[in-house]
Amino acid sequence: MWDWFVTTLRDHPAIALFLTVALAYPLGTFKYRGISLGTVATTLLVGILVGQLHIQISHNVAIVFFLLFLFAIGYRVGPQFVRGVAQDGAMQALFAVVVCAVTLATAYGVARLAGYSIGYGAGLFAGAATASSALGLSTTAIQALGMPPDETRSMVGALSTAFAMTYIFGTIGPILIISQIGPWLLRIDLAAACRAYEKRMGGTSHGSGTSWHHYVLRTYRLGEASSLVGQTVGEIEAGPGRSRCFFDQIRRAGQVIDATEATELKTGDVVSVAGSRSGLRALFATGTEEVEDLELLAVPVAGVDVVVTKRAFDGKTLTELAHMAPTHGIFLTRIRRGATGEDIPILPQTTIHRGDILTVVGQPQRIRASIGAIGRADFSDDQTDVSAMFFMIAAGALIGVPAIIVGGVPLTLSIAGGVLFAGIAAGWQRSVFPTFGNVPPAVIWFMNVVGLNLFIGVIGITAGPSFVAGVQQVGASLFLWGMLVTTVPTVFALLIGKYVFRFDDALVLGCCAGAGTSTATLGLLADRAGSQVPALGYTIPYAISNTLLTIGGIVIVTLL
Numbered sequence: 001m002w003d004w005f006v007t008t009l010r011d012h013p014a015i016a017l018f019l020t021v022a023l024a025y026p027l028g029t030f031k032y033r034g035i036s037l038g039t040v041a042t043t044l045l046v047g048i049l050v051g052q053l054h055i056q057i058s059h060n061v062a063i064v065f066f067l068l069f070l071f072a073i074g075y076r077v078g079p080q081f082v083r084g085v086a087q088d089g090a091m092q093a094l095f096a097v098v099v100c101a102v103t104l105a106t107a108y109g110v111a112r113l114a115g116y117s118i119g120y121g122a123g124l125f126a127g128a129a130t131a132s133s134a135l136g137l138s139t140t141a142i143q144a145l146g147m148p149p150d151e152t153r154s155m156v157g158a159l160s161t162a163f164a165m166t167y168i169f170g171t172i173g174p175i176l177i178i179s180q181i182g183p184w185l186l187r188i189d190l191a192a193a194c195r196a197y198e199k200r201m202g203g204t205s206h207g208s209g210t211s212w213h214h215y216v217l218r219t220y221r222l223g224e225a226s227s228l229v230g231q232t233v234g235e236i237e238a239g240p241g242r243s244r245c246f247f248d249q250i251r252r253a254g255q256v257i258d259a260t261e262a263t264e265l266k267t268g269d270v271v272s273v274a275g276s277r278s279g280l281r282a283l284f285a286t287g288t289e290e291v292e293d294l295e296l297l298a299v300p301v302a303g304v305d306v307v308v309t310k311r312a313f314d315g316k317t318l319t320e321l322a323h324m325a326p327t328h329g330i331f332l333t334r335i336r337r338g339a340t341g342e343d344i345p346i347l348p349q350t351t352i353h354r355g356d357i358l359t360v361v362g363q364p365q366r367i368r369a370s371i372g373a374i375g376r377a378d379f380s381d382d383q384t385d386v387s388a389m390f391f392m393i394a395a396g397a398l399i400g401v402p403a404i405i406v407g408g409v410p411l412t413l414s415i416a417g418g419v420l421f422a423g424i425a426a427g428w429q430r431s432v433f434p435t436f437g438n439v440p441p442a443v444i445w446f447m448n449v450v451g452l453n454l455f456i457g458v459i460g461i462t463a464g465p466s467f468v469a470g471v472q473q474v475g476a477s478l479f480l481w482g483m484l485v486t487t488v489p490t491v492f493a494l495l496i497g498k499y500v501f502r503f504d505d506a507l508v509l510g511c512c513a514g515a516g517t518s519t520a521t522l523g524l525l526a527d528r529a530g531s532q533v534p535a536l537g538y539t540i541p542y543a544i545s546n547t548l549l550t551i552g553g554i555v556i557v558t559l560l
C-alpha cells in the first residue's frame with residue numbers, strides 16, 4: 001500500500017503538492033498566546049518532508065503561482081506605496097528604506113563572515129526577514145546565473161534550507177522584541193502614550209471613539225421652555241462646540257415633515273435626531289421630553305463601504321469632513337487603510353487619504369447623495385477584471401525580462417520584479433480611477449495566500465532531498481546567525497525610530513512593526529495599548545518594506 005502511494009505521488013506530483021498545503025495550512029494557522037508559526041513556514045517544512053520521497057515538480061509550476069502572489073502583493077500595497085514615496089508619509093517611507101537597507105547589509109555581512117554560499121546567504125536574508133517573496137526572487141536570480149543544472153539545484157536547495165531554519169525566529173523574534181522589549185527599551189508606556197495621542201487628536205479619555213462612531217436615533221417633544229424653539233435646524237446642527245447631530249423628521253400638528261436646514265422648530269414639535277448619546281442628552285437636557293414615536297424611529301438605515309477617491313477628501317481631517325456638505329446626515333463607523341486593511345482610529349484629527357475605505361451608516365438617500373462626493377461605493381465584491389489583471393501581469397513580466405551585464409553579472413529586474421511593480425501600478429491606478437482593473441479583496445486574498453503556499457510547497461518538495469544534507473553541513477550555526485540577522489535590524493529600527501526620526505511614542509512601535517512587515521506584532525501592540533493608534537504608523541512602512549525586501553531577494557544574490 002505504501003509503495004503504491006509513493007509511486008502515485010511520483011507519477012502525479014500535483015497530488016503531492018495539494019496534499020502538502022492541505023496538511024500544512026491548519027498547522028500554520030494554529031496560535032498559542034497570539035503567536036503562530038505561519039502557513040509559509042509550515043508549508044515549507046511539510047514540503048521538505050514530502051520531498052524525501054524524491055518527487056519531481058517542474059519549476060514552471062511554481063513560477064506561475066509566484067507571479068500571481070507577487071501581483072497580489074503589489075496590488076494591495078500600491079496606494080500606500082505611492083503615497084508614502086510621494087506625499088505625506090515621506091518620513092515613515094524613509095524610515096522603512098533605512099531599516100530594509102540595514103536588514104540587507106546585516107544579512108550580507110553575516111553571510112560573508114560565516115562563509116556561506118549564495119544559496120545559504122540568500123535564504124538567510126529571506127528567512128530572517130520573513131520575506132517569503134524574496135525567496136522567490138532569489139530562486140529566479142540563481143537560476144538566471146547560467147550555472148550547470150546540478151549546481152543550480154544544489155544552490156536552490158541550500159536557499160530553501162536556510163530559509164526554513166531562519167524563518168521561525170524571523171517570525172517570533174520581531175513580535176517579542178517590538179511588543180515586549182521595545183516599550184521597556186524606549187521607556188514607553190504604550191497605553192498612556194496612545195491615550196495622550198488620542199487626546200491631542202481630539203479624542204476623549206474613554207477611548208478612540210467619537211461622536212462619529214457612537215450614534216443613536218431618538219425622538220423628543222419640544223416644550224415651551226426648550227431653548228431650541230425658534231431656532232432653525234441648520235443653526236442647531238452647526239452650533240459651536242456642539243456634538244455632531246442631525247435632525248431627520250418632524251411631527252407637527254399630526255403631520256410628518258422632513259427637517260431641512262431652514263425649518264424653524266416650534267413648541268409641541270416631535271423631532272427625530274441622530275447623534276451621540278452624550279450629545280443628545282446635553283442638547284435636550286431642558287424643556288424637552290423623550291417620547292417613543294414609532295413612525296419617526298422607523299427609519300431605514302443602510303451601511304456602505306465607500307472608497308475615498310476624490311481629491312477634495314484626500315488629506316482632510318474628520319473634523320474638517322464633518323463640516324462638509326457631503327457628510328451631512330451620515331455617520332462613520334470604521335476606517336480601513338493599507339495593504340492589510342488595518343483599522344484606523346476614528347479621532348477628530350485623523351487624516352483621511354485616497355484609498356481608505358470608510359464604512360458609513362445613515363439613511364440610504366443621504367448615503368447615495370454623499371458617495372459621489374467621497375469616491376465610490378465598494379459594492380464590486382464579486383466581479384474581477386480578468387483581462388486587465390492578466391494583461392498587467394504579462395506587461396510587467398515583459399518589462400522585467402531585459403538584463404544588463406555588468407562585470408559578467410546579469411543585472412535585471414526579472415520577470416518577478418516586473419510583475420511586482422505592475423501590481424503596484426495597478427493597485428494605485430485602481431484607487432485613483434475606480435473603473436479600472438477591479439480585483440476584489442477575496443480574489444487578492446486567494447492569490448496571496450494560495451499562490452504563495454503552492455509556490456512554497458513546490459520549493460519545499462523540490463529541496464527535500466538536499467535539506468538533510470544541508471542541515472548536516474551548516475548545523476545549528478545557521479539558526480543562530482539567523483537570530484542575529486533578525487535581531488540587529490529590529491533593535492536598530494526601535495532606536496532610530498525613537499531618537500533619530502523622533503516618531504511619536506504612540507506610533508514608533510507601529511512603524512517598527514510595519515518596517516519589519518510583522519502584522520502579528522501590530523495586533524499585539526493594539527491589544528496592549530487598548531487602541532488602534534499604533535496602526536497609524538504601520539501602513540506606509542509596511543507597504544515600502546514589503547516591496548523593498550522582495551527586491552532584496554535579487555540584490556542579495558547579486559552582491560554575493
